[in-house]
């Protein structure tokens with residue numbers, strides 16, 4: 171390891187991208203260089219995104235001056251002029267249309283401090299209820315299911331390194347071999363023992379390493395989980411003593427699962443009954459076993475119920491809260507965990523508190539120095555908020571921090587149209603993302619290595635990401651932007667500090683007593699290298715690496731089985747749109763691609779969108795490898811280069827979602843919402859594929 175010594179041009183920090191938050195050392199000098207660093211999540215490994223992350227720091231694509239749209243064009247402006255303009259327009263719009271005329275859209279990559287101050291800025295400086303963030307598109311179904319089963323939602327309620335001792339791991343809808351490659355080393359133990367089960371409609375690089383690959387028809391994961399549960403119970407694997415002592419509600423779950431015997435489930439999912447039984451057997455006979463979910467199984471209109479079905483399976487086998495075993499979800503975005511805890515969600519206050527809980531409102535209002543009655547109530551969820559922009563009664567202005575909704579939101583042509591109907595669109599951005607390119611005001615902000623801040627990784631461990639280099643001249647931090655805007659909106663100067671550690675100190679107080687209690691986490695303890703997993707309720711508290719060992723977080727200490735049943739996806743293929751489209755990521759790109767497409771080494775490997783098709787499906791459409799295909803759904807049309815993949819189901823095609831303009835996979839996706847979490851159904855929609863005219 172390398173000690174942090176900025177004076178010697180060496181700073182220990184973490185990767186700017188995904189939730190693994192790999193340890194790395196930045197060496198500054200004429201050029202900033204990255205070296206991997208021993209850290210439990212990555213054990214010295216980095217993926218190609220991490221290795222090349224320094225390229226974004228001095229990228230020619232960086233924004234270094236505010237931009238203001240004049241006569242249809244974005245033109246450079248001073249910070250004072252840009253901020254005065256934004257604050258003045260916000261005041262005017264709220265005076266004319268009420269506080270909810272202004273909305274905020276945040277991101278799961280923002281530091282804890284930014285997520286916290288953004289939520290406070292919305293509720294206090296603007297008094298608007300209209301705030302949500304892109305984590306609604308990412309983690310919300312898993313979060314809702316975890317909360318209702320366990321009483322608290324922490325992606326992995328155990329350290330990642332615990333997986334090394336597993337005999338069996340079932341991964342549902344996760345492809346870490348591409349999305350977070352250093353993670354895969356934690357699965358080697360289970361794979362070596364023949365116990366790695368991967369559920370994915372594609373034969374991904376992760377599925378290639380599995381002992382058992384189950385490839386369900388997209389949108390049928392819930393039925394598959396019921397089938398495996400049925401097999402486990404029928405084969406006598408139910409952990410009755412665990413059920414009696416630690417859970418409630420199994421009988422209602424079994425009343426449904428009893429009707430999902432494996433042969434019936436085979437007809438729904440396409441997964442052989444024998445394979446369902448084998449998966450149940452592998453998990454049940456393991457001394458230590460884990461069930462882990464990710465976006466593939468979560469991003470559905472039945473996402474919360476689908477995760478509940480996997481949790482029910484894990485509970486029936488006695489895994490959650492048992493040393494050496496467990497249930498968890500793999501957070502995706504860099505601060506996907508912390509981003510959902512500190513109040514940038516429409517229904518939430520800091521500390522993972524509900525905004526409609528009177529005691530939570532009193533507590534947070536006291537920390538903020540405002541009357542609880544002045545805090546707005548819950549607002550619209552992310553897609554509903556975007557869909558309401560510029561409509562009668564909807565927000566007339568939107569401020570976007572850390573998100574590129576033009577590419578990442580479902581039904582993206584419609585969302586783009588809604589954005590264009592706004593009176594004011596403001597973005598805070600590193601580069602001119604597709605959303606910023608359509609904004610009225612663009613504010614250039616710092617990125618990871620140019621500022622201090624904390625992130626909470628996929629294990630619920632709080633990390634200090636340190637400033638290693640000065641930002642380019644002309645760039646400000648998001649905290650400085652919020653502080654300056656709050657001042658212009660009449661807030662007292664000390665209510666919106668711009669110093670990250672000062673903001674974090676306030677966050678600690680606001681989170682005290684909440685589910686995600688950070689009150690005992692401090693920059694000092696993090697600088698000293700302490701491994702602090704929330705909850706950390708006090709300066710002397712060592713943190714909680716493993717949750718639920720003695721009790722779950724419900725008042726009675728028991729986990730809840732939640733009865734759920736298979737209903738299928740919101741949209742199924744028909745004669746007009748006969749195929750099922752699945753979306754996902756590639757190794758070289760992150761989220762909307764705004765950052766990674768700006769890095770030449772990554773863009774050179776995967777420069778454009780592609781569509782994976784079974785060779786027979788391609789041939790039927792008159793397509794061959796390398797052709798330009800036109801993929802259409804009920805919501806739009808996109809173009810992508812054909813890749814023929816023999817292992818793919820012939821009724822499925824796969825699209826990466828990192829690309830802009832006519833290559834946006836989200837032109838196709840279905841905004842049908844999960845009724846519990848408001849997660850859109852990104853992971854399956856009905857499409858047809860044809861040859862692009864003239865291609």
Ligand code: SF4
Pocket residue numbers: 185186187188189190191192212215216217218219220221349350351352353
């Ligand atoms: Fe690690 Fe994720 Fe960064 Fe890759 S993108 S280096 S897996 S944190």
